[in-house]
Amino acid sequence: MAKKVLKFGGTSVGSIKRILHAAKIIKKEHDNGNKLIVVVSAMAGTTNNLIEHSKGISKKFNKRELDVLLTSGEQVTSALIAGALNDLGVKSKSWLNWQIPIITEGEHSNARIIHMNIKNINDYISSGGIAVVPGFQGVSKSGDITSIGRGGSDATAVAIAKIFQTDSCEIYTDVDGVYSSDPNKIPLAKKIDKISYEEMLELSSLGAKVMQSSAVQSAMMGDIPIQVKSTFTEREGTEIINQDNIDYTKAVTGVAYSKDDAKITLLGVEDKPGVAADVFEPLSRNQINVDMVIQNISTDGKKTDITFTTKRQDSKNAISLIETNKKIKYEKMYMNDKVSKISIVGAGMVATPGITFKMFRSLADANINLLAISTSEIKISVIIDEKFTIDAVKKLHKTFKLD
């Protein structure tokens, strides 16, 4: 008998049939004697529909009211799941965030959970009831509805696991775990049984859609073990846990790639304090996300080169912002918008010498040229010509024995 958080994502509750299926999974956990707090997302598509509605009203829809609008989606799913459980003969009720309450602070659409009242729900689940809580939302201290950002249902689940001190936090989703790469594109990608928070964060930020990054981060900070499971198969999922609890037999855990990247290089930039800020500040102000940034040491102490990547759709805008910015002095600017980023991620990397070399050699053997390189403690990313993307990922899978 354990106290558990079970979280069901949008596709897992995306239709009446799927809600009935999720209710059966929950009932089975309940019949096994577990005390359950269930966290649900809005039905797949609902949040986007509501956002479309708000855009139809105004391009700058009031942020307070947007939270009132969007949180209705999870309210609907909570009622349907609780209703389905009652129909299966299990005591259950929905607990909206103001009913618990879940107190947040911070601005609308980007609030943080800071407190929950645990007594009532603890009493309820101890008496055999299943509490169903809408994810993604809370109330501010002043009593306004807030939301904690898209994908925030994961964050709700982790916060509940932490504050209620549950034995586990299980994320039911439409994939059966975290893979070494996207299994739809890379058939030889393998499911990972255990992955550290840090690795998961790197993979998430590199495009693995399994769990929302800020939820992984808060799980890491609270040392909450997460289990990612499929709602639709009975296969074992992936555990996201503390690195210390993983016995690394491999240096590399996964290979991620992002497409639609563009690489911009400024040659002969003055090498003095504040130059990088001058380049990137206007981009940030214009909502252009900069991913990799590489700056080499200047050879003569006067000039340096700066390379960075952005999403392809932002590249033209980035270039014109730099061109029109009088503050930035450079000799030449190059742009290549047909590049992709390939990253190998692995907490075992630190302890295994020669990984960097092995990666570069492997790609060189496949005749793939490296256009830029950036490394962190548990990740090595390279920029290559886009057309080699899948080849590179496959090659690295073989090199690091992930297949």
Added chain:
Amino acid sequence: MAKKVLKFGGTSVGSIKRILHAAKIIKKEHDNGNKLIVVVSAMAGTTNNLIEHSKGISKKFNKRELDVLLTSGEQVTSALIAGALNDLGVKSKSWLNWQIPIITEGEHSNARIIHMNIKNINDYISSGGIAVVPGFQGVSKSGDITSIGRGGSDATAVAIAKIFQTDSCEIYTDVDGVYSSDPNKIPLAKKIDKISYEEMLELSSLGAKVMQSSAVQSAMMGDIPIQVKSTFTEREGTEIINQDNIDYTKAVTGVAYSKDDAKITLLGVEDKPGVAADVFEPLSRNQINVDMVIQNISTDGKKTDITFTTKRQDSKNAISLIETNKKIKYEKMYMNDKVSKISIVGAGMVATPGITFKMFRSLADANINLLAISTSEIKISVIIDEKFTIDAVKKLHKTFKLD
């Protein structure tokens, strides 16, 4: 400058375009210097969709959760209206029922509003803000979400008008007022400028869809004047007010009709106490609504005849319930399921002799036979062959000079 409740029904907020239109109406009232509390229904179709969802889960969907589910609809509209007003440069925010709060008592899906906290909203509207309140819902003393029955947004509007002591309560809807009969079917039907609560109640119960009956009833009890207006035209609407404030120049205010009726007659029923109860109790237990009931005095003191009407779809079930009920003794049962009910309604009727006779003569002149008659203080209803329905309504319009 006045304090007003403006209520917008489902079709008036049935699309983004209509919400933007409603927001303009509200802004105009605000620009005229009025303090406004706006009550909104769910977007047309939303509540039915949610009910379909609940039925997909369970035929007996949990009532507490049904209220959580359905009230999401008005929450969405409240946010969209408040968002639209902000976009028009008007200070506005949504006030969900737990935020006010609106306290109810009674069972789920059929609760009654018993209390509202008025201070915060009064402060807000005095400071120039527009409060947007979702209709149809409240919270119980124990903090559960409740709903006050379908069409309950009207009741919310009336309750707010009463408790906040507003100067008016304006119901914006998809028709431009109350008509002497359904203007779509009876082109000579005329809009009524002023109608009493009692007349409106009779017309509502006879099928006029303009306003929910229990809302009219509570307006009557609180003596709250109601204005029914069209969201889509600028024509004057109908005032629903105290009978004392109406100068009756006509005895009859409107002619209502219902179709899909069935008439069942039991001949030779024992004339002793409890017989009617024996007949109707099983019908009621099986959710069969009985409309008109007519029982004549028995001629010999032993036997009597009972006639009643039900909806056509219930008639077969009603007959089999009577046939299989051993307690009911009767000689013969007749059923005619091709009948309709025609009613004339008018508070002026009481003071005008000969209305009954005039109605019967008028229908006789048109060769329409009366199959049953039932009268109340401000209404006379007759059952006729269904095929004469429209003819009868037109004829009565002319007879009572409603055209």
